Amino acid sequence: MGIQVVWLKRDLRVDDHPALARAARAGPVLALHVYEPALLESPEFDPSHLVFVNECLAEVADELTARGARLTVRTG
Numbered sequence: 001m002g003i004q005v006v007w008l009k010r011d012l013r014v015d016d017h018p019a020l021a022r023a024a025r026a027g028p029v030l031a032l033h034v035y036e037p038a039l040l041e042s043p044e045f046d047p048s049h050l051v052f053v054n055e056c057l058a059e060v061a062d063e064l065t066a067r068g069a070r071l072t073v074r075t076g
Helices: 018-026 047-066
Strands: 004-007 029-035 071-075
Touching (some): 029 047, 047 071
Parallel strands (some): 004 029, 029 071
């Protein structure tokens, strides 16, 4: 089987994440978060949002590492 890609867009958690659990049952998982420039440059976006997202991503990365997986983060 191939790699299961799970895009962590807004649901930045590991526990009780239906798509992540389903992917893990199917095979190796690539957990992916993509910073979206359009969102980051939006007038409604506040820098505190980025701080919060980064804190959540750090927790997700730690939890995935503890489970033998990793988080991939990209911009695009």
